[in-house]
Amino acid sequence: xxxxxxxxxxxxxxxxxxxxxxxxxxxxxRIIAVGEGAYPxxxxxxxxxxxxxxxxxxxxxxxxxxxxxxxxxxxxxYSDHLPLWEYLDECWYPLIRNLDAESAxxxxxxxxxxxVKSGVTTVNDMYRRLPDLARAAVDIGIRAVxxxxxxxxxxxxxxxxxxxxxxxxxxxxxxxxVQVYVGxxxxxxxxxxxxRDARALADELGTGIHVHLNESLTEVENSKQRxxxxxxxxxxxxxxxxxxxxxxxxxxxxxxxxxxxxETGTHVSHNPSSNAKLGNGIARVRRCSPPASTSGSATxxxxxTTAATCSRS
Ligand SMILES: [Zn+2]
Numbered sequence: 001x002x003x004x005x006x007x008x009x010x011x012x013x014x015x016x017x018x019x020x021x022x023x024x025x026x027x028x029x030r031i032i033a034v035g036e037g038a039y040p041x042x043x044x045x046x047x048x049x050x051x052x053x054x055x056x057x058x059x060x061x062x063x064x065x066x067x068x069x070x071x072x073x074x075x076x077x078y079s080d081h082l083p084l085w086e087y088l089d090e091c092w093y094p095l096i097r098n099l100d101a102e103s104a105x106x107x108x109x110x111x112x113x114x115x116v117k118s119g120v121t122t123v124n125d126m127y128r129r130l131p132d133l134a135r136a137a138v139d140i141g142i143r144a145v146x147x148x149x150x151x152x153x154x155x156x157x158x159x160x161x162x163x164x165x166x167x168x169x170x171x172x173x174x175x176x177x178v179q180v181y182v183g184x185x186x187x188x189x190x191x192x193x194x195x196r197d198a199r200a201l202a203d204e205l206g207t208g209i210h211v212h213l214n215e216s217l218t219e220v221e222n223s224k225q226r227x228x229x230x231x232x233x234x235x236x237x238x239x240x241x242x243x244x245x246x247x248x249x250x251x252x253x254x255x256x257x258x259x260x261x262x263e264t265g266t267h268v269s270h271n272p273s274s275n276a277k278l279g280n281g282i283a284r285v286r287r288c289s290p291p292a293s294t295s296g297s298a299t300x301x302x303x304x305t306t307a308a309t310c311s312r313s
Contacts, residue, residue, distance in 0.1 A: 001026065001027050001032075001050070001051040001052070002025070002026040002051070002052045002053075002054060003023065003025050003039050003041075003051050003052070003146035004021045004023060004024045004025070004026075004053075004054045004056050004061055005021075005022075005038050005053070005054070005055060005056065006021055006023075006038075006056050006057040007024075007040055007056025007057070007060060007061040008020050008021075008022070008023035008056075008059070008060045008061065009023070009024055009034060009060075009061045009062075010060055010061065010062040010063075011034060012063050014284065019034075019035060019037075021036070021037060021113045022034070022035060022036050022037065022061070023035060023036075023037065023038060023039040023084055024061050025041065029175075035051045042187055043252075047253055048228070061264060062119075062142075064119065064120065064121025064122065065118070065119045065120045065121065065122075066120070066121070066122040066124075067115060067122065067123045067124060068124050068246060068247070068248075068267075068269040069081065069124055069126075069210075069249070069269035069271050069274075070111075070115070070123040070124055070125045070126070071125065071126055071127055072104070072107050072111045072112075072125055072127040072130060072133060073107065073110075073111050073131060074095055074096070074099070074103060074107040075091060075095045076197050077091070078091050078095075079091040083216075083277045083278060083279055084215065084216045084219075084279075084280060085216070085218050087265055087278065088212050090166070093155075094151065096127070096128050096157070097156055097157070099128050099129055101129060101132045101165075102132075104127070104128065104129035104132035104133060104136075105132040105133075105135055105136050106136075107137035108125075108127070108133040108137065109136040109139060109140060111123075111125075112136055112137055112140040112142045112144065112146070115142060116140060116141070116142055120142075121142060121143055122142070122143040122144070122145070122146075122286065122290045123142060123143075123144050123145070124145045124181075124232070124246060124269070125144055125145065125146050125147070125209060126147045126148070126149060126183045126210050127148075127186075128144070128148060128149055128157070128158055130146045130147075130148060130163075130169075130180060131166060131169050131170050133146050134146060134169075134170035134173050134174070134178045136214040137173075137177065137178050138173055138174040138177070138178065141174075141177075142177070143177040143178075144177065144178050144179075144207070145179045145180075145181055145182040145210070146166070146170070146178065146179070146180050146181070147163065147180065147182060147189065147209075147210040148162050148166060148182075148183045148185060149185045150162070150163055150182070150183050150184050150185060150190075150194070150198065151184075151185045151189035151190060151194075152189055152190060152194060152308075155185075155189045157185060157189070158183070160182070160194075160197055160198060160201050161189060163180070163182050164201060164205070166180050166208065167180040167182075167213060171205075171207070178187045179208075180205075180206065180207060181202070181207050181208040181209060181210045181246075182198050182201050182202040182207060182208070182210070183209075183210045183271065184198050184204070184209070184211040184212075184240070185211075185212065185213070186211070186212035186213070186215065186219060186231075187213070187219060187222070187223050187227075187231045187235070188218075188219055188222045188223075188226075192227065192234055192237065192238045195234070195235060195238035195239075196238045196239060197238075198240060198304075199238065199239045199240050200220050202244065207244075208244040208245065209220045209240060209242075209244060209245040209246070209248065210245075210246050210248070211235065211240065211245065211247055211248065212247075212248045212249055212251050213231050213232055213235060213247040213248065213249065213250055214228040214230070214231050214232055214249065214251060214252045214253050214257065215248070215249035215250075215251055215252075215275075215280055216251070216252070216278070216280070216281075217280075218281045219231060219251050219252075230254060230256075230257055231257075232247070232250075232253060232254075232257035233256065233257060233260065234263065235247075236264065240266065241260065241261070241264035241266040241267070242264050242266060243264070243265035243267070243270065243285050245264075245266045245267065245304070246266075246267045246268075246269055247261070247266050247267065247268055247269065247271070248271060249271050249274070249275060249280070249283070250268045250269075250270070250283060251275055251280050251281045251282070251283045252281065253283075253284065258284070267299075270283055270285055274285035279302045284290025
């Protein structure tokens, strides 16, 4: 048992309760008490059964943070001046194509440790060599949702077969803290057929999907040239979207695409730091606020935008 006292307890419950100088008590993997003031339990008895006390004076006690879009990092600081497309071609893809098991394990262990030290207890990690990432997650103790970098074969990254093998090998490891989703790198390295197959695999496995969508203007232009439609429209047509799908970035969504996100209940990961670092632009999250106008079209846009940015349930 762990008894945490004297901290500012930010509960994130439905009433958004905050207890100044409150307590939180853990028993195994369960929170058994949260409230104001000191823990009213029998301290002497708790000590007798090996309770550990933590004095959180001057600290905030809050639920773990969830990093909804994460990549294990092996090349931090390399080629930081490049825009997204060039960065991927010159730095990211060459690095991850040459990843071996030991590199994957240590890169993941370092990345997960850094996350835990920042208060992140869950990472949604799209990367390669998932069994090695799972070992690192179990060793660090973090909750990790892992997905492969699946792309068309000519790009020499991962395949859906790799993703299925990883699911069969490590899904539910670490007392269920490791989960395996189906990953799609992004549309410039994919096709509508690959997206349909990814959806079919996710349904077969009963798991979720992780994809980059509408991250950059070059991605949108690439999609329009190759498929005649914008990325989220292509994903929608292929059946990829849904409440079990996390779409990362979504900087350049049209009004139509925002409506598709809403219709399907797709979860959008907003990544402002990454978008700023890569010069990709600013996502339309400000449109979460209701507009002054109450005309039909404005209301439609407001509702759609709210769904795209606040649809987590
Ligand atoms: Zn990403």
